[in-house]
Amino acid sequence: MINMKKKFSSFEIGSFISTTIFDDLTLSPNTRKIDKKIGNLISQVIKNKEFAGKSSESILLRTPQTSVLVIGLGNKKCLSNDKLRDASAKASITAKNLKAKSFVFNHDILDMTNDHVEAVVQGSELGLYNFNIYKSNKKDFRPSTMNIIIKNKTKTSLTKSIKNGEIIANAMMLSRDISNLPSKDCTPLQLASRAKKISSNRPIKTTIFNTTKLKKLGFGGLLGVASGSQQPPCFIIMEYNGGKRGEKPVVFVGKTITFDTGGISIKPSPSMDEMKHDKSGGATVMALIQAVADLKLPVNVIGLMPATENMPSGSAYKPGDVITFYNKKTAEILNTDAEGRVILADALSYAQNYKPKMIIDFATLTGACIIALGTAVSGLLGNDKKIIDSLFESGERTGEKVWELPLTKDYKKLIQSDIADIKNIGGRGAGTITAAAFLSHFVGDYPWAHLDIAGTAWTQEGTPKKSYIKKGATGVGVLLSIDFLRNL
Template sequence: MNLQITYGHQEQEPEADVILTFVTEQELQADAETGLALHPQLDDGLRQLYARGVYRAKPEETYVLPTLGLLPSPFVVYIGLSSEITAEKLRLAGAAAARAVQPLKAVHIRVLLPQLLVEGAEQYGTATAAQALSEGLILGTDSRQAIRREAKEGPGLGSVTIIPNDAAGAEIAAAWEEGIRRGQVYAEAVCYARELTNRPGNLLTPEQLAEEAEQLGAELDIECEVLDEWSAAEQGMGGLLGVGQGSSNPPRMIVLHYEGAPDDPTVWGWIGKGITFDTGGISLKKAAGMEEMISDMGGAAAVLGAMRIVGKLRPAVNIVAVIPAAENMPSDRALKPGDVITTMSGRTVEVVNTDAEGRLVLADGLTTAIQRGATHLVDVATLTGAVMVALGDVATGAISNNPELMGKVRDAGERSGEKVWELPSYAPYRKQLDSDAADMKNTGGRLAGTITGGLFIGTFAEERPWVHLDIGGTAWLSRSRGWESKGATGVMVRTLAELTSPSN
C-alpha cells in the first residue's frame, strides 16, 4: 500500500483528479442560500438530486458529480456524513469515499474538511478523527491482489491531501498531522496482515512464515527467534509437532521480543495461531470452501501486523509475540483420532478430532510465551466454525479468566471499530473436555464448541490474566463491508495495537 496522506496545502501539489467533500442531510434540507462551500451551481445540482430522492446524503452514501469545468478537478464525490460524528462513522465514511473514487481512476485526490468535522472532533479528539478518517481511506482502497501473468493496468490512487477548514488553527493542524501519521501506520499494518492471510498456502509454508517474521524483525529492530522442528522437540512441544507431523513442511515456533519499558514488570504475551493451511488432517474437512483455509493463519497475521505497528511507533511496553506455525495435513505420519500427545506444559491431550488442531499448537504457544516472561496473555485464532453460528461474521468471540483484562480488550476493540463479544466460561463447560485417556481431550463436542475450545487454551494460561479471541467468523469475508475487504480482513491488528496505548 503506497497511498500517502498529507494535511494542508502542499507545495508543488499535483492537481486533484477528484475532490471529496462531506455533506449531511441537514445541509441539503437548509435554505438554498446556505452554500455547501464548493460551487453555487454544483450545490444547486446536488440539492435538486436530493429533492428528487436520488441522493439523500445518508451516512456512507456517495455520489459522483462531474464538474463540467466549473472547478479545476473533473469530478466531485460527495460523502454522506451523520451530524453526530464518531470515530467509527468517520472510518466508514473514509472507506466509502475510497471505493467511490476507484472507478474514476483517480491518482491524486483532495478531501475538504467541513466545519462540522473541526467542531465535532473536539468531542473525541482531533487526532482520533484524523486517524479514523485516514484508516478508512487506506483500508477502503485496499483489495486482494491476484497473481496474474499480466499486472493490473494503471497506477492507482497515490496521494490524498486533506484540506483544512479556514477555522483550523496551528493546534488543530498538529493534531491532524499526528492522527494521519498514526492512521497510516495502523492501516498499512492491517493491509500487511491481509496480504499475508490472502497468500496461497503453497507460497506461505511454516518456514516461509518464519522468514517473513525474521524480515519484519530485521526491518523494525525487533528480536526474532525461530525454533525449528528439532529445537521444538528438545523443548517438548508435542502440540506443535503433533499437528505438523503429517506435512512435508515442518512446523516452526516463532517468537518476537520487544522491550519498550525495561523497568515495567508487565509483559504482554500475544499468541497468534499460524496454521498456514488446514485440511482438517485425518478428520478431513469438506471439499467445498476448503480453499479458504489459507486464512487459518489469520491470528498469526494479526500478531505480525500489530508488531509492525509496535515497531514503527515504539510504545513504552514489553511484548513477547509468539506464533506456532504448522500445516495440518493427512498422511501416513499424521495424528490420528485417539492418539495421546504430551504438550510443552507436560499436560497430556487425547486427540479426538484432528480438525481441532489450532488449540494444540496454541497450548505450546502460551507455554512458550510464559517461559519467556509474559504476564498478560491474549491469543488470536481462527479457532472454530461454531463462533460463526453464534456471532456470524460481525463480532469476534472472546473467552477470558480475568474481567479487568477482558475490559481492556473490549475497550481497545471499540476504539478500533472491531466488535468483541465475551462468551460465558462456566465450570460445566470445562468438564466437557474431561478425558478417560489423558489429562484432557482436544474437543468437548458440538455443544458450546467456541467456549470449550477457548477453555482448552485457557488451561495453559497457568492462572495468568488471559483473553482468547476467536476470529473464525471475522477474519475472512465473502464480500467487502465498510472498511473491511473481501477475503482477509486483517481483524484484530488494530485492537492488539490499541492495547499498547497509555489508556491501557
C-alpha cells in the first residue's frame, strides 16, 4: 500500500539527504553544497578511497546537523532504471532506519527521463516493502515524505511519472503479497475473491469458472490436478479493454498452483514451504492487469489464471493416467509433480477463443531452469522471434532479465507418448525446454512466449542483491510486462 508522499522539490538540506555519484567521482552542484555543509566529508572519503562510486556502493556520513547517504551509480554511460531503483531503495531504507519522517533523494548530475523518475519512485516504495501481516507487532516506521531533487529545469512533464511509478510499485507489492501468502489463506476461491475485489473499482471485467463450469467445458488438466485436493479449483479471467474496439487482445496466462506438494509424485520435505510461491505466475498476471488498468494503457489485455492445489490423496490423479484437455488433446501423466504444464494446457487452449494478438505465459515451471540459468534471469521460449526479442529488450530496460532457450522439433519428439498424444515429462535432459514443448501443443498457430520464472519468482541462493528485493516473493514479471506493452 502506497502511503509515502513524493514530490519534486527545490534543494534543501534537512536531517537526512541522499545523493548520487558516478564512478568518475565528479560531484554535482548540489552534492558540492552538501559536502561543504558537512565539512567536506564526501571529498574526504573519496580521497581516502573509502568510496569509489561503484554501482550499489553506498556510505552513510553522519554529523550533528545532518546525515548524508552517498550512493554510487557506477559508469555514467551505463546508468539504468534498475540502478536508480536500487539507489532510491537504499535511500528509503536508510530513512526508515534513521526514523526520518522526510528525506531527500538528490540526483542533479544528469537530466532524468520519465522512466528514471518511475524507477526512483518504485525503488523508494519497494525498499520499504514488509510482509508482516502475521507479526503480532505490526508497527513499522515509514517515512511520510520523499523530496526528489533533479537537474531538469522543466518538471511538469515528469510529474505524472511519480503517480505511474506508484501504480507499478503497488502492483509489484500485490504480486509479492499473493505469492507470499500461505496456502491456507490463499486458496483458489480466495484468490478469485481478490480478483473480484480488484475489479470492483476498476474498468476490469472478472469472470470465475467454478468446478461445474470447468467440467462442462472439459478442463481435464485443471480438474485432474485438483482431484487430490479438498479445495475446489477455479479459472480466473480478468479482461481490460483500453485499446480500440475490436483490436485483438494480448492474453497473459499465469500458473496458479496455490500449493504444490508434487501430488502422488511427492516432493522431498526440505524447502517444501517455498511451494506457496508456485502461484507466482498467477500473482504476476493479476497484478499486471491491475497496473494496466490503473495506468490506462491503450491496449486490450486479458489475464487467465488456472488455480488449484496439487495434493496427494486417494482421489488424486496418478502416474499412468491419461488426461483429455480443453482442446481435446490427450496426455499421459508420468509425473504428477509436472502439474504446472498440465493446468496451463487448458488455459492456453482457452486463450485461443479470444483470437489474440499473442499469448504470453508466466510459470514457476521447472527446477531445470534454475540448473540452466540460475536465479538471476528467467527462461524464455516461444514460437515468435519478434515477441522473444521484444521481451528480451524489455528485460534489459527494466532489470528483469530473460534469456532465450531453443525450442526445436528435436525437443518436441522427446514428449511423444506411446499411448496418448503427448506425455507430461521428457526425461532428465533439457527439462525446461521439454516443458515448453509440451505447452506448444496448446497455443495453436498464435504467437506465443513462455517465461519460466522458477528461479526468479522468489529469493533463493544466487538471487542478485538489490535493495528493493526483499526475502520472499520478488513480483518478477510485472515491470517486464508493462514495459513490453508500452512498447508494442
